[in-house]
Amino acid sequence: MRPVRARATLLQDLATLLESGLPAREAVNALRQAHPASERPLRKVAAAAGAGRALSGALVRGGMLAPHERAWVEALEACGRVDLALRELGEWVVRDERAWAAVRARLFYPAAVFLLVLLLRPLPALAAGHIGPAGYLVGVGQPLALVGVLVLLFVRGRHALMRVLRRLRAATGALPLTSRWKLYRLLSVLLSAGVPAGRGLAHAVQVVEAPWDRALRRASAEVSAGSPVVAALDTAGCLSDRADRRLLEAAEQGGRLPELFAHRAQALDERLSLRRALWREWLPRLAYGLVVVWLLMGFV
Numbered sequence: 001m002r003p004v005r006a007r008a009t010l011l012q013d014l015a016t017l018l019e020s021g022l023p024a025r026e027a028v029n030a031l032r033q034a035h036p037a038s039e040r041p042l043r044k045v046a047a048a049a050g051a052g053r054a055l056s057g058a059l060v061r062g063g064m065l066a067p068h069e070r071a072w073v074e075a076l077e078a079c080g081r082v083d084l085a086l087r088e089l090g091e092w093v094v095r096d097e098r099a100w101a102a103v104r105a106r107l108f109y110p111a112a113v114f115l116l117v118l119l120l121r122p123l124p125a126l127a128a129g130h131i132g133p134a135g136y137l138v139g140v141g142q143p144l145a146l147v148g149v150l151v152l153l154f155v156r157g158r159h160a161l162m163r164v165l166r167r168l169r170a171a172t173g174a175l176p177l178t179s180r181w182k183l184y185r186l187l188s189v190l191l192s193a194g195v196p197a198g199r200g201l202a203h204a205v206q207v208v209e210a211p212w213d214r215a216l217r218r219a220s221a222e223v224s225a226g227s228p229v230v231a232a233l234d235t236a237g238c239l240s241d242r243a244d245r246r247l248l249e250a251a252e253q254g255g256r257l258p259e260l261f262a263h264r265a266q267a268l269d270e271r272l273s274l275r276r277a278l279w280r281e282w283l284p285r286l287a288y289g290l291v292v293v294w295l296l297m298g299f300v
Helices: 003-019 024-034 036-050 055-061 067-077 082-106 108-120 123-128 133-172 177-192 197-207 212-224 229-235 242-253 257-297
Strands: none
Touching (some): 003 036, 024 055, 036 055, 067 177, 067 197, 082 257, 108 133, 108 257, 177 197, 177 257, 197 229, 212 229, 242 257
């Protein structure tokens, strides 16, 4: 089983065990018996949980949670729904892997063209005697190593890069789409579970970027003081979409706010899926364009 799929399976199996009522440490030990191939990370998780760490922290220590995933798990863990957090996280991991697998498949042909051009481009100079075999290897190896390093940095750091971009967007404009989706989804889960709205907003602070975390703290204080949820979110600037604001106001008046938060979260998820599909469509074209430009530079 591929590492990403194995991690997703572990997260979802752990969610099932926790949902059945098992304590965290017993659930992790049961996973160790069911998944002997993952004994090493699960042993670290069990040791951290046995030492009194919260499950989210223990999972990070065992390498089963990435740092950017921790806030979501902590927010629901604080409200006693860590099982739901892990289940949804497992689904996100699988979906993210499928999306990147599609990108990798689409980038195969641009990569093959680049490698072919890279091998052929120094051949005329080699045949004419302007460079020797060592010069040919350097001419092929240097750009190949540079591209390899750039690709590795992007693959390893793409989540950090996206967080930086969201923070820049949050600092200069409206609440980013991904953060709004997480906020709506989290509030739908918490309010459906009976968590008071003010407390739910306080936990939602963990899933948004600055300066919106401060705005949500203010909204949480207003709701705890008796203000309506939608009015507090609107005052904090978290409802940039007028349609969202009107629909949520009507749902709050009718006592169906959790359901509408869930519905709007699903709509935002569909928009994010379309955005990812556009990336999958245009990234190979961009790669082809870069190969063509690089090839033309050799003739200038």
